[in-house]
Amino acid sequence: MSTPEESERELRPAESAVDYDAVEDLLGDRAVGRETHSNAEAFEIRPDEVQEVLTLLKREAGFDHLSCLTAQEYEDRYESIYHLRKYDDPTQEVGVIVPTPRDEPVHESAEPVYRTADWHEREAYDLVGTEFEGHPDLRRILLPETWVGHPLSKDYDKEQPQVVTLEEHKNPLAEDHRNRESDTMMLNIGPHHPATHGVLHLKTVLDGEQVVDVEPDVGYLHRCEEQMAQNGHYRHEIMPYPDRWDYSSHYPNEHAYARAVEDLADIEVPEYAKVLRTMTSEFGRILGHMLAVGTFCLDIYGDFTAIFMYSMMERDRVFDICEDLAGARMMPNYFRVGGVAWDLPEPREDWIEKVRNYLDGLPGRLEELHDLISGNEILQERTVNVGIIDPEVAKQYGCTGPVARASGIDYDIRRDDPYSYYPELDWNVVTRDAGDNYARTLARLGEVEESARIIGQCADLLEDWPEDERTIQSNVPRTLKPPDGKETYKTVEASKGELGIYMRSDGTAKPARFKIRSPDYHNLHALPEMAEGEYVADLVAALGSLDIVLGSVDR
Amino acid sequence: MSDSEDQHIEKRSPGRGARTEGGSQLGNRFNSRLREAFGSSPFILTKFDKFMNWVRGSSMFMLQFGIACCSLEMMHSYTTKHDLDRFGAGVPRASPRQADVIIVPGTIVSKFAPRMKRVYDQMPEPKFVVGMGNCTASGGPFQKGYNVVKGAEEVIPVDIQVPGCPPRPEALIYGVAKLQERVANGESAPVVVKPYELERFGDLKRDDVVEELSDRIDEETLVMQYNWVEGNTP
Ligand code: SF4
Numbered sequence: 001m002s003t004p005e006e007s008e009r010e011l012r013p014a015e016s017a018v019d020y021d022a023v024e025d026l027l028g029d030r031a032v033g034r035e036t037h038s039n040a041e042a043f044e045i046r047p048d049e050v051q052e053v054l055t056l057l058k059r060e061a062g063f064d065h066l067s068c069l070t071a072q073e074y075e076d077r078y079e080s081i082y083h084l085r086k087y088d089d090p091t092q093e094v095g096v097i098v099p100t101p102r103d104e105p106v107h108e109s110a111e112p113v114y115r116t117a118d119w120h121e122r123e124a125y126d127l128v129g130t131e132f133e134g135h136p137d138l139r140r141i142l143l144p145e146t147w148v149g150h151p152l153s154k155d156y157d158k159e160q161p162q163v164v165t166l167e168e169h170k171n172p173l174a175e176d177h178r179n180r181e182s183d184t185m186m187l188n189i190g191p192h193h194p195a196t197h198g199v200l201h202l203k204t205v206l207d208g209e210q211v212v213d214v215e216p217d218v219g220y221l222h223r224c225e226e227q228m229a230q231n232g233h234y235r236h237e238i239m240p241y242p243d244r245w246d247y248s249s250h251y252p253n254e255h256a257y258a259r260a261v262e263d264l265a266d267i268e269v270p271e272y273a274k275v276l277r278t279m280t281s282e283f284g285r286i287l288g289h290m291l292a293v294g295t296f297c298l299d300i301y302g303d304f305t306a307i308f309m310y311s312m313m314e315r316d317r318v319f320d321i322c323e324d325l326a327g328a329r330m331m332p333n334y335f336r337v338g339g340v341a342w343d344l345p346e347p348r349e350d351w352i353e354k355v356r357n358y359l360d361g362l363p364g365r366l367e368e369l370h371d372l373i374s375g376n377e378i379l380q381e382r383t384v385n386v387g388i389i390d391p392e393v394a395k396q397y398g399c400t401g402p403v404a405r406a407s408g409i410d411y412d413i414r415r416d417d418p419y420s421y422y423p424e425l426d427w428n429v430v431t432r433d434a435g436d437n438y439a440r441t442l443a444r445l446g447e448v449e450e451s452a453r454i455i456g457q458c459a460d461l462l463e464d465w466p467e468d469e470r471t472i473q474s475n476v477p478r479t480l481k482p483p484d485g486k487e488t489y490k491t492v493e494a495s496k497g498e499l500g501i502y503m504r505s506d507g508t509a510k511p512a513r514f515k516i517r518s519p520d521y522h523n524l525h526a527l528p529e530m531a532e533g534e535y536v537a538d539l540v541a542a543l544g545s546l547d548i549v550l551g552s553v554d555r
Numbered sequence: 556m557s558d559s560e561d562q563h564i565e566k567r568s569p570g571r572g573a574r575t576e577g578g579s580q581l582g583n584r585f586n587s588r589l590r591e592a593f594g595s596s597p598f599i600l601t602k603f604d605k606f607m608n609w610v611r612g613s614s615m616f617m618l619q620f621g622i623a624c625c626s627l628e629m630m631h632s633y634t635t636k637h638d639l640d641r642f643g644a645g646v647p648r649a650s651p652r653q654a655d656v657i658i659v660p661g662t663i664v665s666k667f668a669p670r671m672k673r674v675y676d677q678m679p680e681p682k683f684v685v686g687m688g689n690c691t692a693s694g695g696p697f698q699k700g701y702n703v704v705k706g707a708e709e710v711i712p713v714d715i716q717v718p719g720c721p722p723r724p725e726a727l728i729y730g731v732a733k734l735q736e737r738v739a740n741g742e743s744a745p746v747v748v749k750p751y752e753l754e755r756f757g758d759l760k761r762d763d764v765v766e767e768l769s770d771r772i773d774e775e776t777l778v779m780q781y782n783w784v785e786g787n788t789p
């Protein structure tokens with residue numbers, strides 16, 4: 001059993017170090033305007049210079065990570081914002097704004113510069129209606145292809161009846177194989193299939209047992225999360241929804257919304273609440289990773305055997321603790337704007353004792369899991385050197401979280417763009433170099449250990465916290481109305497990777513635009529890179545090792 | 556076996572009193588020709604239908620079918636701590652062709668609804684549906700969503716509805732146990748055509764109904780039409 005390599009990168013100062021004037025000089029007269037967003041400066045550019053500007057920023061200024069693309073419609077124009085940052089330092093951010101006229105929302109595609117823009121632009125086209133020139137395959141991604149209208153645009157007709165078809169899926173390679181004796185076979189995996197971890201559809205073309213082509217088809221769980229958030233009040237009505245994005249880990253998602261809205265409305269969070277937030281987020285990470293490891297092994301071994309049962313038991317143990325704190329197993333809705341909902345249950349000592357008991361038992365149980373997983377020859381045969389993704393390719397697709405870290409990309413928002421109580425605690429970022437299925441699984445198990453360390457430190461802090469300073473919420477106005485026209489894009493490290501939220505306020509109590517950047521969406525986009533050319537069984541393994549949650553992919 | 560036999564025999568006897576006092580009555584019953592035929596080996600008298608219902612209810616094969624958040628609680632119901640298998644409704648089957656029960660655990664959206672219908676259609680009859688969570692009751696927290704079908708009833712007939720968001724494993728187990736009880740008592744008749752569909756074709760014979768319905772399905776393109784304001788039910 002190899003030990004995870006732990007990186008000791010120093011904590012960076014939180015303030016951004018981008019020299020925006022230099023960026024402006026670099027862009028020259030391609031920058032037609034400049035705006036200040038709450039997270040970074042943003043430059044306005046012309047619709048036909050998108051590729052040029054992004055290439056410049058990527059090559060010359062080092063912005064190698066297209067974190068998100070937000071498309072939105074204003075009264076007088078459409079607007080796309082490319083949120084760029086650096087894998088080396090996510091605090092270095094810049095926005096690129098492309099305004100287009102209302103009657104012709106068309107601009108150049110960013111796909112040739114950043115591969116990940118492919119799906120982003122399809123989503124923007126699908127939901128908002130912006131069109132992208134030069135995009136390789138601009139069609140709907142989340143909604144059925146027969147859908148009429150773009151639901152997040154202003155003139156969408158909600159009452160429009162819709163027709164959904166179930167077409168027979170044609171072999172996408174058929175026309176390349178005129179030969180009747182062609183060996184390829186089209187195989188639909190999903191949308192109902194035990195190995196797709198929910199409702200994902202993989203259009204797969206096989207040559208014998210090898211995968212020639214695989215195209216993930218998403219949208220079978222598109223629950224309109226962005227619309228839901230845009231219809232909710234900041235103060236209480238949005239927080240329940242993040243629980244349901246990545247429904248395997250809950251708390252880190254709530255953290256994402258909390259971080260974004262607190263930035264938008266300038267709210268301070270009491271230190272004590274920060275500790276509670278950090279602690280629950282790490283419990284959430286354990287929940288997520290345990291599900292990932294359990295179902296991955298379920299895919300590899302194909303039955304409800306020990307590993308799956310053990311990891312589900314581990315989740316039940318965590319649920320048990322968190323339920324005492326937050327009041328629910330799943331969907332805790334524990335975070336509040338400006339703090340958390342509850343203090344520790346009384347008697348505090350008992351609860352902390354419970355946490356300590358859990359942590360004391362964890363190393364032994366992890367050891368057991370390691371015996372079953374990393375020490376297991378069958379599993380190694382199936383996973384080592386299979387489903388490899390190179391760091392450079394992973395960056396192209398915007399991969400983050402354990403998927404990126406298992407490919408040697410040392411990137412963790414908790415450390416690189418510190419928030420909450422993380423900077424005060426002592427823990428490591430787990431990275432591995434191999435980039436295969438095995439490395440991803442071990443990276444997750446390694447992270448569970450680190451999460452346990454963080455939880456342990458939080459438990460100590462909570463125990464010794466002076467009684468009269470236990471403030472769990474700061475003062476937040478009952479109706480929260482952030483200043484008009486403020487925009488922000490904030491991310492946190494969820495269990496699957498970088499979870500970001502873009503919000504724009506228009507002076508009312510509801511966000512004017514709410515955009516979710518989900519890590520799973522990007523990780524899944526990279527699946528063809530891992531699976532093409534491999535055996536179909538390894539496609540299933542690669543998918544399992546990506547650990548996608550469809551609620552978060554489709555939102 | 557012998558326990559259940561006793562129960563059955565006891566149920567069929569006129570009452571405890573009869574047994575103790577009327578020796579001759581008892582003798583008659585136990586010296587019946589059946590008893591002669593079976594000798595001393597134990598036997599049960601029951602209706603075949605009743606027996607089948609009991610069998611059906613005691614061994615339910617669930618479809619391994621995950622949609623959204625609720626499916627995690629469903630997985631927890633299957634695994635060690637809650638262990639649905641204790642109630643004879645355990646091991647999930649991966650293929651709809653081997654399953655009796657489909658638990659619908661989550662939000663159904665437009666793109667998935669026709670697929671779910673197809674999965675349901677592939678299950679052999681008799682088949683039963685447990686709607687898990689508020690999403691399958693009404694669309695739950697996402698009811699106002701432009702893309703969300705307002706409840707599983709819009710697509711397939713639901714036998715038992717377990718409310719909650721998500722329901723705890725205990726609640727799901729209660730729901731499944733209720734279903735088993737209904738099945739075992741023969742209360743839950745498998746519904747193939749929704750009531751309103753029957754009404755519409757009320758003047759046709761059963762064969763005509765099937766023909767009429769299958770004529771309307773284009774084999775190439777199975778089309779689901781959905782009215783987002785009213786829902787599907789007229
Ligand atoms: S009822 Fe709640 S938990 Fe269940 S699928 Fe719907 S939103 Fe998720």
